[in-house]
Amino acid sequence: MVFNKFKRANIFLIIVIFISLFLLVGCSGDSNDHLENYNVSGRITYVTETGEKVGIKDVTLKFDHTDGITTTDQDGNWKKNKVKDTDVITPVKDNWRFIPETRMVSQKSSSVDFMARRAGEYKIAVLSDLHYFDPSLGIEGAAFEEYLAQDRKLIAESQAILESILESLKKYIPDVVLVPGDLTKDGEKINHEQVANYFTELEKQGVQVYVVPGNHDINNPHAVRYEGDEAVQIETVTADEFASIYQENGYSEGEYLARDENSLSYLVEPIQGIWLIAMDTCRYDENGEDPVTAGKFKASTLEWIKEKIQEGKSKGKTVIGMMHHGIMEHFSGQTVLFEEYVVQDWDNISRELADLGMEVIFTGHYHANDIAIKTTARGNKLYDIETGSLVTYPSPYRILTFSNNKLEVETNKIREINADTEGLEFQEYAKEYIEEGLVGLTQAMLNADGVPQEKIEFLTPAIVSSLIAHYEGDEDFNNLDTTTQGIIKSLKDSGDSMGIVLWSIWNDNSVDNNIEIDLK
Numbered sequence: 001m002v003f004n005k006f007k008r009a010n011i012f013l014i015i016v017i018f019i020s021l022f023l024l025v026g027c028s029g030d031s032n033d034h035l036e037n038y039n040v041s042g043r044i045t046y047v048t049e050t051g052e053k054v055g056i057k058d059v060t061l062k063f064d065h066t067d068g069i070t071t072t073d074q075d076g077n078w079k080k081n082k083v084k085d086t087d088v089i090t091p092v093k094d095n096w097r098f099i100p101e102t103r104m105v106s107q108k109s110s111s112v113d114f115m116a117r118r119a120g121e122y123k124i125a126v127l128s129d130l131h132y133f134d135p136s137l138g139i140e141g142a143a144f145e146e147y148l149a150q151d152r153k154l155i156a157e158s159q160a161i162l163e164s165i166l167e168s169l170k171k172y173i174p175d176v177v178l179v180p181g182d183l184t185k186d187g188e189k190i191n192h193e194q195v196a197n198y199f200t201e202l203e204k205q206g207v208q209v210y211v212v213p214g215n216h217d218i219n220n221p222h223a224v225r226y227e228g229d230e231a232v233q234i235e236t237v238t239a240d241e242f243a244s245i246y247q248e249n250g251y252s253e254g255e256y257l258a259r260d261e262n263s264l265s266y267l268v269e270p271i272q273g274i275w276l277i278a279m280d281t282c283r284y285d286e287n288g289e290d291p292v293t294a295g296k297f298k299a300s301t302l303e304w305i306k307e308k309i310q311e312g313k314s315k316g317k318t319v320i321g322m323m324h325h326g327i328m329e330h331f332s333g334q335t336v337l338f339e340e341y342v343v344q345d346w347d348n349i350s351r352e353l354a355d356l357g358m359e360v361i362f363t364g365h366y367h368a369n370d371i372a373i374k375t376t377a378r379g380n381k382l383y384d385i386e387t388g389s390l391v392t393y394p395s396p397y398r399i400l401t402f403s404n405n406k407l408e409v410e411t412n413k414i415r416e417i418n419a420d421t422e423g424l425e426f427q428e429y430a431k432e433y434i435e436e437g438l439v440g441l442t443q444a445m446l447n448a449d450g451v452p453q454e455k456i457e458f459l460t461p462a463i464v465s466s467l468i469a470h471y472e473g474d475e476d477f478n479n480l481d482t483t484t485q486g487i488i489k490s491l492k493d494s495g496d497s498m499g500i501v502l503w504s505i506w507n508d509n510s511v512d513n514n515i516e517i518d519l520k
Helices: 002-026 142-150 158-172 189-203 239-245 299-314 346-356 426-448 453-472 482-493 497-506
Strands: 037-047 053-055 060-063 077-084 088-092 096-099 114-118 122-126 176-179 208-211 224-227 230-233 266-271 274-279 318-323 358-363 370-375 381-386 396-403 406-413 515-518
Touching: 060 077, 122 158, 122 266, 142 224, 142 230, 142 426, 158 189, 189 208, 189 239, 208 266, 208 274, 274 299, 299 318, 299 346, 346 358, 346 370, 346 381, 426 453, 453 482, 453 497, 482 497
Parallel strands: 037 114, 122 176, 176 208, 274 318, 318 358, 358 381
Antiparallel strands: 037 053, 037 077, 060 088, 096 114, 122 396, 224 230, 266 274, 370 381, 396 406, 406 515
C-alpha cells in the first residue's frame, strides 16, 4: 500500500511539473513565438512600358514582430538581419502599391521580393484554351497518334506549355488572371484537379485566377486515357464538380458578389471599380455520344447578366465580361462556315450587352488571336477580345493594363518550353506542327465536301496560310506571295463562299495584338 501511495505521488508530481511547464510556455511573450531569426533580403521591382524590370528606391519595409524598418536602395534591393520567424513584411511608398501586399518570413522564403505597381494601375493576364492533358494519361501509341491526326493541338506538350507560362507569370505577377474556358483536353477530372493545383501555386504569389468553362470541360464523353491502341474511358466532371474544383477561382461565396443559379456564370470585382461577369455559354447538359461544340445563353442566364450589367452601371462600375464562345463574328461568313464558334443569336445579344454598358468581353474557343469591334446604332462599342490557344501556334497570351479609364492590350507568346522540340526554337516548332496538321485537315475537309483533287491542291495553300495568319493576328495581305493573293482575289470575285471568308480574314481592318481602348 505504501508503495502504491508513493507511486501515485510521483505520478501526480510529474503531472504538476508538466502542466507548469506547459503554462509557462503558453504564457510566454512574443519573443518565444518566433524561435528562429533569419537574415532576409529581397528586391522590389516595377515593369516599365518597354517590359524592362527596374528597381524601386526608397520603399519602406515594415515588420510586425521585428524592431526597426529598412528601405530599398537605388536598385530596389533591401536586407535586414535577425528577422523573426513567421514575421510579416509590408512595403510602403506613396503613390505605389505592391503585390502581394504582405509576405511572411520563413526559412524557405529568406529572399523576399515584391512587384510594384503605380497606384491606380492594374495588370490582368488572359490565357485561353489550355487543353491541359497530364502526360501520365498517355502521350504515345497508336490511339494517341490517331487523335492528333484529327485535332492538331500541342496536347503532348500541354503540361510544359502551361508550366512555362505560369513561371513567366510568377515573375511578372499580374493582379488577376482570366481563363475563358477549355482548361482541359476533354474534361478529364484528373486534369481539372491538376490545373487547379497549378492555379493554387500562382495564387500563393498574390495572383487571383478566375475561370469559366469551355465546351471541352464538363460532362465530356471523350474523357479518356491512351494505352497503346486503345482509348480508355476515364472520369469526367459534372457542372457542380467543376465549381467545386475551381472554388478558389470564382466559385466560392467568398469570391463572387453574385452567382447565377442556372449556370456557371458569376460576378466578381477583381479590381476596385471593375465588375467582371463570367458568362457560361456552354451546352454540357446536352452532351450525348459527342460533346456539343456550339454555345448559347440560357434565357434565364441572359436576363441575369443584363440585370448585373445594369446594376453595375448604376453603381458607377466599369463592366467587362468573359466567356468561351465568341460574342460576334471575327470575319465575314464565320457563322456560315464555323457557326459553332460564335454564340447563338450573337448579333442581337452583342448589341443588347453593348447598349446596356458592357464594353469588353474576353473570349477564346476559335484559337485565333483576334479583336472584333461592334458599334451599335446608339453609338455604343463592344470589343470581343479573343485570345488564341496556348496549345496552338503562336501560343499567345494577353497582358492588360487598366489605368485612368484606359485598357491597354499587349500580346505575348510562349517562347520556350521544357520539352523536346526536335532541335527547333519553340515558335518554329509550333508553326511547323500546325502547318503540317492544317494541310491534312484542310484536304480531308475539302475531300469530304466533294471538291475535286485538282482544286483541293489549288486551294489548300491559300486556306492554310490564311488560317495561320488569323491565329497570329494583325493579318497583312501584302505579306502573302503574289500567287496566293491572286487565288484569294479570284475566289472572292467569283462569289465563292470560301473566297469571301479568306478575303475577310485578311481585310478585317482591326488591330488584333496591341491596342489601347478608352473605357467609359
